[in-house]
Amino acid sequence: MKEHKARHQLRLGEGRVIVGATFLLIVVAVAVCAPWLAPHDPNEQDLLQILLPPAWLDGGDWAYPLGTDSLGRDVFSRLIYGARVAAIVGTVVPVGTCLVGATIAILSGYLGGIFDKSISRLVDIWMSFPAVVLSLVLMVGLSPGLRNVILATILVDWTRFCRIIRSSVIGLMKLEYISAARIAGASHVGIMTRDLVPGVLPIIITLTSVEIGIAVIVESVLSFVGVSVEPGIPTWGVMIADGLATVFQAPWSLIFSVSAIVLTVLSANMLGDGLRLMLDPRVSERRRIEA
Amino acid sequence: MTTLLSPLALQDFAPHDDAASPPLFEARGLTVQAGSLHERPVQVLRDVNLTLRRGQVLGLIGESGAGKSMLGRVIADQLPDGFRVASGSLRFGATDLLALSKRKHRSLLGREIAFIPQEPMMALNPAMTIGAHFREHLRRLGLSAGQGRKAALAALADVRIEAPETVYDQYGFQLSGGMCQRVLIALAFISNPDLVIADEPTASLDVTTQGHIVSLLRALQKRHGTAVLFITHQLRLAAQICDQVAVLYAGEVVEEGPARELFLHARHPYTCALHAAMPNFDGEWRALASPSGQMPGLPEYPMLTGCRFAPRCASAIDACLAEPPVLADCGDARALRCIRPGAVARNAEAENAETNPLSQSKQLAAAPLLKVDNVTKIFRRGGWLSRAPGQTAVSSASFSVAPGEFVGVVGESGSGKSTLGRLIMGLEEPSTGRILLDDKPLGGDEAEWRRRIASIQFVFQDPRAALNPRRSTLQLVTQPLQPGQVSRQQRRAQAEHMLRSTGLPLDTLTKISSQMSGGQRQRVNIARALCNTPRLLIADEITSGLDVSVQAQILNLLLRLRSEFDIALLMISHDLAVVRYLCSRVLVMWKGVIVESGETEAVFSRPQHPYTRELIAALPPEDISKRWAPLAT
Structure with a gap:
């Protein structure tokens, strides 16, 4: 009876993780299979069929399931191809940010002293710039392109990782098991990799999954103002910008691209939130006591 | 309005003089269970009998996990979720605490029954001054602000705080642990309660501070004729300040009696084992002996069908495992929960033959x-520019x-x-x-x-x-x-x-x-x-x-x-x-x-x-x- 119940009961946060991860995996799958899924070339113009509504509405055409934009491009195909940039940015940026931020944070928290102080001041100054403005400035300096978008986003966002992970490293450093590892003869690298990293791993995982959503938003903002990837590559941000001009005649392009962004970010946040609940020992401890 | 430091309600008993007076506080067959309806319930406290007379100090002794604090929680109506009193009675004066409504029960707490907590530093709200703690408590007792201040200062002086006026305006974190505990004792005694429950009041204090606090508690208790339930893990401390002592093991009272008697002539194997495990400070050096293993945890209780100490007891026989022994009156004002009272010698042949x-x-x-x-x-x-010494x-x-x-x-x-x-x-x-x-x-x-x-x-x-x-x-x-x-x-x-x-x-x-x-x-x-x-x-x-x-x-x-x-x-x-x-x-x-x-x-x-x-x-x-x-x- 009891086991039966236990098997069907989801752990706290597990539902959120399942829903969030599933949607994100779908986005990745769509991005990978874009050439086979999309009915049209995303840049193919059909000037006779501009601003068509979705197929199920009056005047719609099943050749263009979600309608067309002001140049007669298929919204559905552009949406699918747009997922490619979102998927790349949404994987590479979180991993990169995490590597840069966590490495600096662990070094800073472990070494302490003047290095730690300098890093903390640098992060303070860095974070005093509005994130979007800073990435815009960086993109204006760098040339447009996917690689530079990723670079700019990492350069802006590592500070958040750094600050949160550093404070948790400082907390761990106060625990005696770090001193115990030192007097057991562990090297500095050994302590950082075997004692500190496992200790901050739950936070790293949570931050990384939340960063997926942030990366997608930042890329969309940059696309929207036209300083992201090379022209000609469809992204959700570019679609919003295009759709804005004709929002009163044909809001479709805008609605679908905005929905795509919102759903992706929502899934990323659900994933992060769920992982935090699952991995936080304090939460699971409370649950265990209450049970 | 009732004046402070004079008897409040519920005090219309005959003056306490000897053991013949009716007990102020009495637990009979008190059993606390934990666990939901589906599982087999665990008896966290089993058949606890305690008697505390007016003006006496009853020591409750046991190691961690013995259930000492659980009893305090029953009295305070603060059982954790999933725990409930299954049977027994808990009399306080003429009333049965377990039969009272929550509201009436609560109204007794802080007036007739007061508590002194274990962690004095944690028990004071860091956002409130000491004075604010007193004002809040005294308002509940029905005193105006003006009278409150006077009463609080008098109470602080009573607990041998030298500058009550200064302490009154200070915060808990500005005081030492010992000072905080004095403040809490003053708060506990200000309503002139009949019963004070002190849950390890000195456990987090230094040994010299412990002496001051205990002597203060004893002095106030004598002056007001208060009954004190003194929860501790220190046998020797209990022997010094308690009149009666009850030893708790795994939720059961295993031995009960006058403190000195029980200290000098322990009868239960567990009490003997506690003695043998305590390093002595005066007298000859002696090797320590300790029963193997440790106190069972709650999940193990249902498996212990007989005496709960039997698995660790050196003189246990098969009959000990068969069924739980009862707490039997020994006649000489002592009680014992053991079926082989004569068989118990000191549990100790010293584990190691090391020389002194x-x-x-x-x-x-x-x-x-x-x-x-x-x-x-x-x-x-301070920072690297700081000139502070x-x-x-x-x-x-x-x-x-x-x-x-x-x-x-x-x-x-x-x-x-x-x-x-x-x-x-x-x-x-x-x-x-x-x-x-x-x-x-x-x-x-x-x-x-x-x-x-x-x-x-x-x-x-x-x-x-x-x-x-x-x-x-x-x-x-x-x-x-x-x-x-x-x-x-x-x-x-x-x-x-x-x-x-x-x-x-x-x-x-x-x-x-x-x-x-x-x-x-x-x-x-x-x-x-x-x-x-x-x-x-x-x-x-x-x-x-x-x-x-x-x-x-x-x-x-x-x-x-x-x-x-x-x-x-x-x-x-x-x-x-x-x-x-x-x-x-x-x-x-x-x-x-x-x-x-x-x-x-x-x-x-x-x-x-x-x-x-x-x-x-x-x-x-x-x-x-x-x-x-x-x-x-």
């Missing part, structure tokens, strides 16, 4: 292993430790004894002075660090913090063997060897620290320090978080390890009896200074420094016919 360490100092080699030469440590305050934690400490010598460092919190240990280990840098190992000063580079950790190891106070929660015992115990240096088989063999040496079962190898008991964790902690066979072990308060019986196991383990590994020990402890049990030499620290040192027996029997004398006077004596100093004043 006090007489070992003569055989030691002349060349010191470790020499601490005029070491001072000053902690700087630093805090001197250790001041000009000089001493040496011979190979194989057990040296104790005693002192109260803030005396700098832990900092001294950390300086020797190299976890802190000395501000001035040198530390010499084998007559060579220890430097700061990597090679010197290797030399230091090869010879010196440190056992941390709290094994929960010192053991990485994600590593298995196998990894923890062999942590000093660096990866790549040894094969997997060697690592495992060494781990098994260490587990055998420290008396741990081999199945703990795969466990992580949260799956082990406190005593087992501390053994793993010690095993790790011994892994590379150091020559000096620094042990920082390693038994202070443990129960008496587990402490005895650890102390005997250290004595046995001395013969097996030939190690020297620097035992940092606030407990003089523990140091006397282990160490041939002792250093007394006070405010960062070593004020006295010498052979343990000489220092403790003829203390020279006033502080040493104060420390010794603060200990409740084992010979209870002697008057304990704090109660004499």
Whole structure:
């Protein structure tokens, strides 16, 4: 009876993780299979069929399931191809940010002293710039392109990782098991990799999954103002910008691209939130006591 | 309006004079169950009978997990979720507390029944002044603000606070632990309650402060004729201040009786075992004995069909396991829950036949292993531009430790004894002075660090913090063997060897620290320090978080390890009896200074420094016919 119940009961946060991860995996799958899924070339113009509504509405055409934009491009195909940039940015940026931020944070928290102080001041100054403005400035300096978008986003966002992970490293450093590892003869690298990293791993995982959503938003903002990837590559941000001009005649392009962004970010946040609940020992401890 | 410090409601009994008066507080067959309806309920408290008369102090003694605090929670109507009173009665005066409505029950608390908590620093709201605590409490009692202030100041003066006006406007965090506890005692007594429940009121305080607090509690109790339920784990302390004592084991009262009688002639095997596990401070050195294992946890209760102590009892027979014994009246005002009252001799044939360490100092080699030469440590305050004077934690400490010598460092919190240990280990840098190992000063580079950790190891106070929660015992115990240096088989063999040496079962190898008991964790902690066979072990308060019986196991383990590994020990402890049990030499620290040192027996029997004398006077004596100093004043 009891086991039966236990098997069907989801752990706290597990539902959120399942829903969030599933949607994100779908986005990745769509991005990978874009050439086979999309009915049209995303840049193919059909000037006779501009601003068509979705197929199920009056005047719609099943050749263009979600309608067309002001140049007669298929919204559905552009949406699918747009997922490619979102998927790349949404994987590479979180991993990169995490590597840069966590490495600096662990070094800073472990070494302490003047290095730690300098890093903390640098992060303070860095974070005093509005994130979007800073990435815009960086993109204006760098040339447009996917690689530079990723670079700019990492350069802006590592500070958040750094600050949160550093404070948790400082907390761990106060625990005696770090001193115990030192007097057991562990090297500095050994302590950082075997004692500190496992200790901050739950936070790293949570931050990384939340960063997926942030990366997608930042890329969309940059696309929207036209300083992201090379022209000609469809992204959700570019679609919003295009759709804005004709929002009163044909809001479709805008609605679908905005929905795509919102759903992706929502899934990323659900994933992060769920992982935090699952991995936080304090939460699971409370649950265990209450049970 | 009722005036304070005069009897409130419910006090219309005959004046208390002797044992014939009706009990003020009485528990009969009280049973508390835990667990939901689906599972088999666990009896957290089983058939508890207690009687507390007006003006008496009833001691409730037991180790952690015995259910001492659970009783306080029943009285306070604060049972945790899932726990409920299954049967029995709890009478307070003429009322049955269990039959009262929640509202009426609550209205008794803080008026007729008051509490003194365990952690005085945590019990005061840091956002409220002491005065605000009093105002809030007195408003509930129906006093106006003007009267309140006067009453509060009088109460603060009553608890021997010298400047009540100043303390009234201060916050809890500005006061010491002892001062906070005085404030809480004043708060508890201000409504002139009939019953005060003191839950380990001195557990988190220094030993000299403990004396002050206990004598104060006793004085107030006598003056107001209050009944006190004194919950403690210290048998000797209870013998000094309690009239009656009940010993609790695994949720059952196993023995009950007048405090002195029970202390001198324990009848239950568990009470005897507690005696045998307690290091003594005066009298002959005697080996400690401790029952194997530890107190069972709640999940194990349903498996204990008979006497709950039987699995650890040396004189248990088959009948003990068959059914739970009843608490039988012995006739001489004492009660006992044991079916073999005559069979119990002292549970003790001493576990190890070690010779008395006090007489070992003569055989030691002349060349010191470790020499601490005029070491001072000053902690700087504020930032790097700060001109504030630093805090001197250790001041000009000089001493040496011979190979194989057990040296104790005693002192109260803030005396700098832990900092001294950390300086020797190299976890802190000395501000001035040198530390010499084998007559060579220890430097700061990597090679010197290797030399230091090869010879010196440190056992941390709290094994929960010192053991990485994600590593298995196998990894923890062999942590000093660096990866790549040894094969997997060697690592495992060494781990098994260490587990055998420290008396741990081999199945703990795969466990992580949260799956082990406190005593087992501390053994793993010690095993790790011994892994590379150091020559000096620094042990920082390693038994202070443990129960008496587990402490005895650890102390005997250290004595046995001395013969097996030939190690020297620097035992940092606030407990003089523990140091006397282990160490041939002792250093007394006070405010960062070593004020006295010498052979343990000489220092403790003829203390020279006033502080040493104060420390010794603060200990409740084992010979209870002697008057304990704090109660004499």
